[in-house]
Amino acid sequence: MIRILQKDNRLTKALFAIIIGAAVVTMVITLVPGIFDNDATTSGVYASVRRPGIFGRLGESEDIPTAQVNSIAERQLQSQRLPDFALPFMAQRVAQGLIQRAVLKQEANRLHLEVTQQDVRNELRTRYAQIFFPGGNFIGEEKYKQLITSQGISVQDFEKDVRDGLLLDRLQSMITGGVSVSDNAVREAYRKQGVKVKFDYAVVDGEEIKKSLNPSDSELESFFKNNAARYASAVPEARKLSYIAFDASNLPGGRPQISDADIQSYYNQHLAEYKVEAQVKVRHILIAVPQGADAKTDAAAKAKAESLQKQVKGGADFAKLARENSDDPGSKEKGGDLGMVRKGQMVPEFEKQSFSTAAGQTSDVFKTQFGYHFLQVTEKQDERTRPLAEVKDSIRPLLEQQKVGGAMQDFANKLSAEAAKQGLAATASAHGLKVQTTDYLGADGVIAGVPDGSSMLSKAFSVKKGDAPASVATGDGFAVFQVDDIRAAHAPAFADWKSHVADDFKSERAPQVVNAKLKQLADRAKVLNDLKKAAAEEKVTVKTSELVGATGTVPDIGSMSGPASVAFTLPQGGVSGPINLGPNGVVLVILDKQEPSAEEIAKNFTKTRDAMLNQQRQEVFAVYVTKRVEEYEKAGAIKLNKQAAAPVQP
Structure with a gap:
């Protein structure tokens, strides 16, 4: 349970990046026209947002620091692995998201929506339970602070972001609470998305077309001359x-030599790095008590824990009792074993018992916020500094x-x-x-x-x-x-660049040939009412799909949610027009078409309705956000520092 906190865990860092990113940038919509006309001249402030009208002038505005915009933009750039020159574009996108967020916070305050500190605690315990409460145990105040600050954000700012996120969630729920979809709309939506088809399809392979092209030297020379600008700098600098x-x-004088004195000096200067904290290896049994449980439930849990503790004291197998009785899902299958634990990793009551119990001994029953525990210490290691002899071999190569x-x-x-x-x-x-x-x-x-x-x-x-x-x-x-x-970069001679010109010629001509062949194939198939005969005339391969739905994939076609989705609109026996798939293309004929049964529609009704509601709520809220930002901009309630927010050229 606690091992995730005992090492540099990439998953934890990734989760924190997601938390911080999601908590800061809510959405990005295109820049509102005219939004750069106002000027917030306060030094270090990218933008300032207040409520429109007299109350807004009397109330406090929210400043968006330029440093915050740049910091988030740099994080986004790194996470998306974009080049450095994209930073100005990313900064504008991030700033727009922060401006929208500030507008929504002003609106939430206007509507008297509130988030308490207890709401924030509950959010950390539920949404971020795997990070802060692995196995149900709080990681400890010090580890909590360390994890957050290691991501470049203060605890205060992090908790403020969580609070703001909850506030905006409540605003969104209020705005979209009346959104609904009819039962008939849900059934019709699933009927359409649940349709499955089986079809023959003739494939016009762009790569094969490209290989078949054999331009003459005169065609290539003409192409080379007509595309002189393309080849003006073809030979790089x-x-x-x-x-x-x-x-x-x-x-x-040869390689520098490392003396024992050098090693001793380095060791003396870096003693803190060789300090090993005190730690104990513990296993425990938890009898959980639900929050808000009555006295009877609490007493029953305590009695069970005390009974198990007496059995252990009497010589019972601790691991066996833990597997059969413990309510800690993270450790029960391991016989209650939590591994090595350092100070600051567990809730205070658990930590106190862990470090005050002697090795080989079992503690008394004690209570934490999760219920009643007792633990057994199987190993103890006091705080110590690793001696020079132990680390000497690692210091020498470093020096x-x-x-x-x-x-x-x-x-x-x-x-x-x-x-x-x-x-x-x-x-x-x-x-x-x-x-x-x-x-x-x-x-x-x-x-x-x-x-x-x-x-x-x-x-x-x-x-x-x-x-x-x-x-x-x-x-x-x-x-x-x-x-x-x-x-300097320069244009090549045609003779030196002929093979490149031929590749360019074929790449440009092949799609034209593919499209012409597709149209001819589709027209002929409709005339003959037989795709296979038409394909034979055009010397094109015909394949047959499995029965496939809108979310399926087909070889040579890919996802059926793309251009090939036209298949779901055709009747059985219907022949499609040309379907361009990029370098390739297909023409298809429907062999079988099956619509979902009433039972399938009923089975997927709730899932479909939830997806439709979620989409409509997002659309409604996006419209709400756009209108509010436009209102604030027109009222002069959004002021931007022109220098910080100057438009950039691609």
């Missing part, structure tokens, strides 16, 4: 470099890496300075090294003789020809380089 590469074996890395960096700086004055050749000769020269390389090229030349190429494409030599890391060493020559 290339650069020629000279460089001196070295590793630790080339260091003057070696630091010293060697520092020495190589210093040597690289020295070579760079000398090469700037004397040139690469003279510098290399003075240190017994060799200058190497590359051919013309693109930004994604490979530098021979260097384990990792990516940093050198990246830096080489950011400097000018003739700039002073620069140093870069190369994986297991360093290099000092300079750019000898630059060959």
